[in-house]
Amino acid sequence: MAVKTGFWAQAKNDPTRIALIDAAGQSMRFGELDERGNRLSNGLRSLGLQYRDGIAMLMHNDPAWIEIFLATHQAGLYLTPINYHLTGPEVAYIIENCEAKAFIAHERHAAAAIRAVEALNYDRSRCFAVGNIPGFRSYDAFLAEQPVTPPAERQAGTLMLYTSGTTGRPKGVRRPLMPGNPDVVASMAGMLGALFQLSAGDGVHLVTGPLYHAAPGGFGSASLHMGHTLVLMDKWDAEETLRLIEAHRITSTHMVPTMFHRLLALPDTVKQRYDVSSLRAVIHGAAPIGVEAKKALIEWWGPVIYEYYGATEGGGTIATSEDWLKKPGTVGRPWPGTEIRIFDDAGNTLPAGEPGNVYMKSMVGEFEYYKDPAKTRESHRDGLFTVGDIGYVDDDGWLFLCDRAKDLIISGGVNIYPAEIEKALMEHPKVADAAVFGIPNEEWGEEIKAVIQPADGIAPGPELAEELMAFASERLARFKLPRSIDFAVELPRLDTGKLYKRFLRDPYWEGRERKI
Template sequence: MTGLWNIAAEQPGRAAVISPDGTETSYGELAAKADAYGRGLRDLGLETGDAIVVLQPNGIELLAAYFAAIQSGLYVVMVNWHLVGPEIAYILSDSDAKAFIAHERFAEVAIAAADEAGLPESARFAVGRIDGFGDVRELGAGGEGRPRRRTAGSPMLYTSGTTGRPKGVRRPLTGADPDEVPVAASGFFGIFGLKPFDDHVHLCGSPLYHTAVLNFVAISIQLGHTAVLMDRWDPEEMLRLIERHRVTHSHVVPTQLRRLLGLPEEVRAKYDVSSLRNVIHGAAPCPPEVKRQMLDWWGPVVTEYYAATEGGGTAISGEEWLRKPGSVGRPWPGSVIKILDEEGRELPPGEPGTVYMKMGNSKFEYHRDRAKTEKARAGELFTLGDVGYLDEDGYLFLHDRKNDMIISGGVNIYPAEIENELVMHPKVADVAVFGVPHEDWGEEIKAVVEPATGVEPNDVLTEELLAYARERLAKFKLPKSIDYVEELPRDPNGKLYKRKLRDPYWEGRERAI
């Protein structure tokens, strides 16, 4: 049988997780730790539908918190540990977090966030030591067995929007038995030919606060696949782990593929990667030449997909991609992709429009933002704002990206959030932020500033603005450069023509789509 607790009962000694330090955790041990967490959270008074926030690096404690929530009817919010205190405080408050489980590696930001959000000390728990936080080992201590009132919980992952503030994607709880693996989860892996057990080993090289990364690890464990976790991704270390653990599948982003190809030929040749059955990439457009070189090296095991936290998507195998280069594939089973014009009418093959999708009867809402939820919908379909077209065979080609989103190293960065901070500086009259080409990361962040009256644009001002931003934004959101203009191009209604600023940087360059 599949499912963490079923496997733990039948094969308690089976390897579930191999941590970054090489420690192996069995299914029995993981289930027991998740049970203790679940008991402790119930003892705190958490009820079905409440939320917990987790700020931790890749490791067994993060997964125990995840599975505790999944079996206790709780929403679990995984926080990007690059965020600064006020950003995490916002998520704590917006999600109505009833418990916060942080790692001592992030002690300073955890304390600042919990204090700003007004979270009581009784709701603060630490892996390791954090001042004012209880030891996470106290959760469920002295008890035994599973938590009371077991029912399926859900991840509640935050995805930023053009308004600049992240929004929690919150799905209704199903009331299902948490011992049963959702059909959607096993079906999703079926798209990539990944069956239960079957000697599968999954390698996770990215942070588990990413939607897809968390899904791949959680589903792997639920289907009896051992999950090998990396703390920080390194290309040669990835090859070493593939050979050491006979890894069969992994989820990567195009930047990682570029770094792998950048290894010297003698290093690449040192490692046996013949165990690989499917290496799945998404999260950002992959340059066609990178894709071709990876297919030459690893063979047709490289699969691409296009999907959303909100649900639905497409996939294309390596063999298909060679026939349809540039495509992100056809809709996977249960998913619907349609191209609509501005009036909501479906467009014929080959004609570009807004990409809309849905996944079965899946419902979601942006937490506390009904307007954003409704704006993204057309009937049962929803859109991320991407523009593309379907060909005669039903393959999706993305014509353009979300209007303003920057994708750097596989990470989504939303300019409005950066603009909203910089525009508050007294020496800034107006600001626009967008992505410009970067050889390795795909895009990097550029800010164009209209200085306030009487302010001289120079290097001193640039340093002042960047220092100001560093206090308010995570490092990965900081502009890499700032240019200055006398006036930003806006129409009489205030609409910014960002393309007029962005397009010159892309002249002679083609975005990988």
């Protein structure tokens, strides 16, 4: 049987095939998932939602997440998934900002959901609970009332994601809806799959991160459209990841560098216990990874590691394992249909090898920061956009990232990139995580501070700090060495791998103006 790209084609051609397996091991078939998506599409239409309207959801990696995604994507609606770690007021801000005309939440996040709708005085007849939330309508009962047939006049919808908000209020990234039948639009998943050498029909994709984030959600939905089975993780664990890879014969997954470091830190006896030979593509981005750590991963899993550079706003670049081994440290060259340029602060294009502001053109089209035209204008130049990263391209067109502009340390007039120092420190076996940032220095303007999360079983203290300084001094120039090292039980990272560095840095700058 020929395999067609697109979830709805898969559901029609092979309705009994397993579409997803949740964290409890319960499975759902393509046909069943299609029927529940149809019911929700019809239900949202019955509420009066029309083309280009939006809904919001507060949901962990639950099958309902996929149902809601499919329903909105064939009803011409915008879907905003909300980070389930946010507080009630933060959830309320996004619901109001995206103008959601319905809100669906899981009972696990009831406290934040209730506080949000109370703060907004939100119409409870448009609030639905997977499980039980006082005052919310039953999601399952609502679906049961709706016809199982596809909605009339099916039209393609899309996601309206919010940035992580590491430097302030999260911003909604909104794109025009693509005109046409959702089956046609879903075929674009094949383009994404081809980039990472995935074939339609027989894959199994492990979702390791939260679906509300652009990368886990994007690669997960693309895999589903290619006919792959999704295996959902609820809470990430290193050994459990290996167990799932072996048990389900996982062919693809998306991970972030902190996951790689924790996998590599497992005892050799644990690593050797599991068969990972089914893997065809392990995709990663979101944060930098050290050269030695990535080499070790490729040696363990084989040349199946794909690195990309992109953002919620779009992307990007890609580097295969073979590419990366030839150009260690690169995040790749542009995808087909994209472009990368390096500008200085005045908007001049910089030559190869010179660091500057990284701008890119996305293959998924133009976007705006919803209700923030000033921020939209600030992020665009010559038809390209930036998310504030600093990097350079070499003579062959390969992109190398230095750091975020906001994280740049200027000490004595010299630009210092914390990401380079963090990578060096992370190579030490006693380091589980590292954060480097600038703190005030009366003479130099800024000095380098490192905060280290020791590996399990390692005691923090002066002896460890001295050992790490000696380790770093063998790998970094003297002016890049931290002036001091502090320790933390755990660094404030998002599930997506991004570090809330401002929580560590801001106390040092209280009452002072930072120029970056």
